[in-house]
Amino acid sequence: MREISLAAGHLSGTTPTPPEIQHHVEAIDRAMLLARFSAEGRFLGANRLFLDRFGYDLAEIVDAPHELVCPPSRPEAHQQHIELWRTLRAGKHWAGLVERVARDGRSVWLEATYAPRMDEHGHLQSVLAVSSDVSLRVEHERVQSKRLWQSLVVDETDSAVIVTDGAWRIVYVNAGFVRMFGYQLEEIHGRRPIALLVPNVKPAVIEEALQCANAGRPFKLEELTWAKDGQRFWNKLIINPVRDAHGTLVNTVSVVTDITEAKMHEIIHHRGLDAMAREIPVVDLMTMICQEVERISPEVVASILAVDENNTLHALAAPSLPERFSVALEGMPSGPQEGSCGTAAWRHEEVVVTDIEHDPLWTRYAALAASFGLKACWSTPIISSKGQVVGTFAFYYREKRGPDEFHRRLVSVCVNLCALALEREAAREQIRKLAFYDSLTGLPNRSLLLAKAEQAIAGAARDRTQLAVLFIDLDRFKQINDTLGHTVGDEVLRLAAQRLSEGRRGSDIVGRLAGDEFVLVLPQCDARRVADVAEQILQGLGRPHRIGDATHVISASVGISLYPGNGEDIETLLRRADIAMYEAKAGNRGSYSFFSNEMNLRAQERLALENALREAIEQQQLRLHYQPQVMVEDGRLYGVEALARWHHPVLGEISPARFIPLAEESGLIGNLGLWVLEEACRQLADWQSRGIAVPSVAVNLSPTSFHNVELPDIISALLARYQLEPARLMLEITENVLIDGNAATLDTIQEVHALGVKLSMDDFGTGYSSLSYLRRLPVSELKLDKSFVHDLAHDQTAQALSEAVIRIGESLNLVVVAEGVEDEKQLKLLRQQGFHVIQGFYLAKPLPAPMLEGWLQKRTANV
Numbered sequence: 131m132r133e134i135s136l137a138a139g140h141l142s143g144t145t146p147t148p149p150e151i152q153h154h155v156e157a158i159d160r161a162m163l164l165a166r167f168s169a170e171g172r173f174l175g176a177n178r179l180f181l182d183r184f185g186y187d188l189a190e191i192v193d194a195p196h197e198l199v200c201p202p203s204r205p206e207a208h209q210q211h212i213e214l215w216r217t218l219r220a221g222k223h224w225a226g227l228v229e230r231v232a233r234d235g236r237s238v239w240l241e242a243t244y245a246p247r248m249d250e251h252g253h254l255q256s257v258l259a260v261s262s263d264v265s266l267r268v269e270h271e272r273v274q275s276k277r278l279w280q281s282l283v284v285d286e287t288d289s290a291v292i293v294t295d296g297a298w299r300i301v302y303v304n305a306g307f308v309r310m311f312g313y314q315l316e317e318i319h320g321r322r323p324i325a326l327l328v329p330n331v332k333p334a335v336i337e338e339a340l341q342c343a344n345a346g347r348p349f350k351l352e353e354l355t356w357a358k359d360g361q362r363f364w365n366k367l368i369i370n371p372v373r374d375a376h377g378t379l380v381n382t383v384s385v386v387t388d389i390t391e392a393k394m395h396e397i398i399h400h401r402g403l404d405a406m407a408r409e410i411p412v413v414d415l416m417t418m419i420c421q422e423v424e425r426i427s428p429e430v431v432a433s434i435l436a437v438d439e440n441n442t443l444h445a446l447a448a449p450s451l452p453e454r455f456s457v458a459l460e461g462m463p464s465g466p467q468e469g470s471c472g473t474a475a476w477r478h479e480e481v482v483v484t485d486i487e488h489d490p491l492w493t494r495y496a497a498l499a500a501s502f503g504l505k506a507c508w509s510t511p512i513i514s515s516k517g518q519v520v521g522t523f524a525f526y527y528r529e530k531r532g533p534d535e536f537h538r539r540l541v542s543v544c545v546n547l548c549a550l551a552l553e554r555e556a557a558r559e560q561i562r563k564l565a566f567y568d569s570l571t572g573l574p575n576r577s578l579l580l581a582k583a584e585q586a587i588a589g590a591a592r593d594r595t596q597l598a599v600l601f602i603d604l605d606r607f608k609q610i611n612d613t614l615g616h617t618v619g620d621e622v623l624r625l626a627a628q629r630l631s632e633g634r635r636g637s638d639i640v641g642r643l644a645g646d647e648f649v650l651v652l653p654q655c656d657a658r659r660v661a662d663v664a665e666q667i668l669q670g671l672g673r674p675h676r677i678g679d680a681t682h683v684i685s686a687s688v689g690i691s692l693y694p695g696n697g698e699d700i701e702t703l704l705r706r707a708d709i710a711m712y713e714a715k716a717g718n719r720g721s722y723s724f725f726s727n728e729m730n731l732r733a734q735e736r737l738a739l740e741n742a743l744r745e746a747i748e749q750q751q752l753r754l755h756y757q758p759q760v761m762v763e764d765g766r767l768y769g770v771e772a773l774a775r776w777h778h779p780v781l782g783e784i785s786p787a788r789f790i791p792l793a794e795e796s797g798l799i800g801n802l803g804l805w806v807l808e809e810a811c812r813q814l815a816d817w818q819s820r821g822i823a824v825p826s827v828a829v830n831l832s833p834t835s836f837h838n839v840e841l842p843d844i845i846s847a848l849l850a851r852y853q854l855e856p857a858r859l860m861l862e863i864t865e866n867v868l869i870d871g872n873a874a875t876l877d878t879i880q881e882v883h884a885l886g887v888k889l890s891m892d893d894f895g896t897g898y899s900s901l902s903y904l905r906r907l908p909v910s911e912l913k914l915d916k917s918f919v920h921d922l923a924h925d926q927t928a929q930a931l932s933e934a935v936i937r938i939g940e941s942l943n944l945v946v947v948a949e950g951v952e953d954e955k956q957l958k959l960l961r962q963q964g965f966h967v968i969q970g971f972y973l974a975k976p977l978p979a980p981m982l983e984g985w986l987q988k989r990t991a992n993v
């Protein structure tokens with residue numbers, strides 16, 4: 131037979147085979163799979179064992195390609211096949227594990243050795259393959275490794291796996307189960323898992339699980355489960371039934387996953403966030419969190435405290451703590467030994483006190499806690515996203531103990547929510563404050579002040595009581611701000627706010643209206659009492675206070691109006707208190723005034739006049755009159771002074787002594803000054819063009835005009851436009867330009883002077899008349915005030931003063947002009963004293979330009 135002869139044929143040659151070798155060959159033939167291939171890789175024959183294993187007859191296999199038994203389309207097998215034949219053609223043996231395929235598609239694993247037979251030219255003649263079938267071993271190894279993977283998966287997973295028999299009794303648990311619940315298999319073998327792990331489960335749930343299992347459906351359950359040591363977890367159980375071919379339940383495989391965190395989030399966060407979205411008050415939200423925590427963990431008493439910016443603790447929520455306990459701890463400071471909460475806030479970390487009675491942190495509060503049966507307290511700081519402690523979250527216990535893992539997880543979920551809620555509340559509070567409180571002083575702003583005052587007035591109307599409104603304006607605050615800077619200004623305002631708030635009754639309202647204006651509303655207050663309060667306020671503000679290196683004394687003017695006498699609504703009362711304040715300021719600064727009807731009238735007139743003046747300036751209804759100034763020596767015209775005139779269509783002529791201060795107070799003076807400058811320049815240019823010899827024009831500029839840093843540019847443009855020499859313009863200034871304290875004023879004056887414009891010191895002798903002022907200002911002229919000239923003839927002191935002024939002028943090389951000269955006598959005295967220039971009714975009143983021209987003509991003709 132061809133297959134039998136295979137081995138013998140292969141091994142037989144020309145020499146006969148010795149019997150012992152024949153014996154070996156036969157043994158190999160019985161034990162091994164043998165096959166022979168042509169050089170082209172086609173079967174030449176195979177032994178019985180080979181044919182049996184692969185399910186072929188010899189006739190089927192002979193001449194078939196080697197690929198007949200190779201696995202189809204497997205890249206690695208294909209590669210191995212190519213390697214095999216390349217090795218054999220090279221005359222080398224090939225040995226290794228190969229997968230082959232039987233006729234029925236089964237895999238046959240062979241440990242094979244392919245031996246090449248070469249001809250005398252070294253070409254491959256045939257190949258003998260000797261193999262042993264190792265399919266069983268390979269399969270075994272495969273199963274083994276699969277088991278290994280499976281057990282790794284089952285044991286290393288975080289989930290617990292429980293396998294029961296058909297009667298729901300535990301037969302297997304994985305390592306995850308042991309880790310999660312702490313039971314070893316031996317302890318619980320045969321127990322029912324749900325009863326073991328979920329002791330409080332409702333019978334209906336068990337019933338449903340049974341029904342599902344019998345129907346072959348998985349059953350899902352989310353429950354609080356108990357571990358061996360009493361720890362709780364929220365777990366998700368998925369029970370998968372395993373049934374036999376008849377549908378009988380043979381096993382259940384349950385996978386248990388810890389969802390504690392997710393569940394806590396679900397219960398607490400969802401409810402908390404929902405509550406926040408509904409904008410429920412923070413106290414209600416915190417109470418809800420405490421109640422939810424206590425529902426989940428009935429053995430704890432939860433408490434949430436807020437920590438304010440002064441590190442003081444305030445009760446927010448503690449629904450199960452006795453109220454007297456919370457009240458007693460209200461306002462507790464954070465500190466190194468302030469119970470669990472105060473210390474946690476202080477340390478920025480949790481504080482566990484397992485025995486309140488003996489713990490030194492609780493020394494001050496232990497007796498109090500004991501009286502309410504509280505034995506232990508664990509407090510966790512609630513830390514904002516900016517790292518500040520904004521609250522504490524505490525668990526009190528009625529036994530000596532600390533938190534367990536479940537408590538920790540519960541708190542870690544809660545503190546995040548609390549931090550979010552408290553931060554949100556703080557942000558809302560901040561917004562509320564910004565909207566209703568003055569950020570500098572912390573006092574109610576105008577809106578809140580008015581709202582509160584309206585309420586107070588409604589109360590006064592109901593109770594038929596009086597109410598007082600005090601309008602307080604700090605004196606010279608602008609000056610403080612300008613000279614000492616805004617930091618000092620702010621400090622003064624804060625200080626004023628503090629002093630105004632001192633000693634106020636609970637129902638009194640203190641607010642900041644704007645700038646340096648404060649308002650006090652005093653319910654149940656009559657004229658006598660309000661006068662006392664006004665005195666107190668002025669005294670309180672007047673107490674010296676150090677700011678930086680200097681001591682400051684604040685003075686204020688106070689106006690008072692009374693409800694219902696002076697008005698029945700807050701707007702009227704405020705307006706009238708403002709009028710009264712204005713009167714106080716106009717009189718003696720640092721005093722108070724009650725509103726009166728005359729004041730009201732005056733204020734209304736003033737307002738009407740102010741509006742009319744605004745209109746007059748806008749519509750250029752003002753006029754300039756010019757008063758000549760003449761050289762004493764030879765009577766030549768020295769210059770003219772431009773003086774503003776206002777003729778009101780109804781009120782008639784209004785004196786500059788009235789409208790100039792009004793323009794100053796109402797902020798109109800800037801525009802008025804610019805108009806006067808322009809008009810004076812225009813007029814001078816006009817005279818110049820008509821050959822009328824007016825050497826110079828003097829213009830009065832109030833100190834406020836020098837606050838305008840563009841003044842030098844404006845003047846320079848005017849001089850250019852009207853083609854005037856700068857020296858023909860004289861600006862009359864007063865010493866107040868230096869007293870007003872604006873830092874930029876002096877620079878502006880210097881710049882104007884640098885243009886070549888001249889400066890005159892007006893009203894000299896009436897103010898400080900300080901020589902140091904004179905030195906600081908680049909003036910070329912002094913004007914002796916007319917009050918001295920007026921008294922010159924009959925008052926020695928006036929004479930001495932005018933003498934002094936002329937001497938000062940001489941020593942500083944300044945022209946000295948005497949104003950208000952009304953008669954010959956005065957002129958004579960002034961001439962004797964050496965005055966250079968005189969101005970006054972004696973020569974001419976201030977005149978409109980055409981009349982001045984007439985006066986000049988007449989004078990020239992007379993001369």
Ligand SMILES: Nc1nc2c(ncn2[C@@H]2O[C@@H]3COP(=O)(O)O[C@H]4[C@@H](O)[C@H](n5cnc6c(=O)[nH]c(N)nc65)O[C@@H]4COP(=O)(O)O[C@H]3[C@H]2O)c(=O)[nH]1
Nearest residue numbers: 773774786787790806830831832950951952970971972976
């Ligand atoms: N009793 C008396 N008075 C005489 C005599 N000679 C002149 N006067 C008056 O004395 C004032 C001189 O002006 P002033 O001291 O600068 O005092 C001025 C000046 O401070 C201010 N003023 C006038 N026009 C302007 C202006 O355009 N701008 C500014 N800022 N202030 C002005 O108003 C003040 C009053 O101006 P007026 O009423 O025009 O009063 C003028 C003038 O009419 C006299 O012999 N006897």
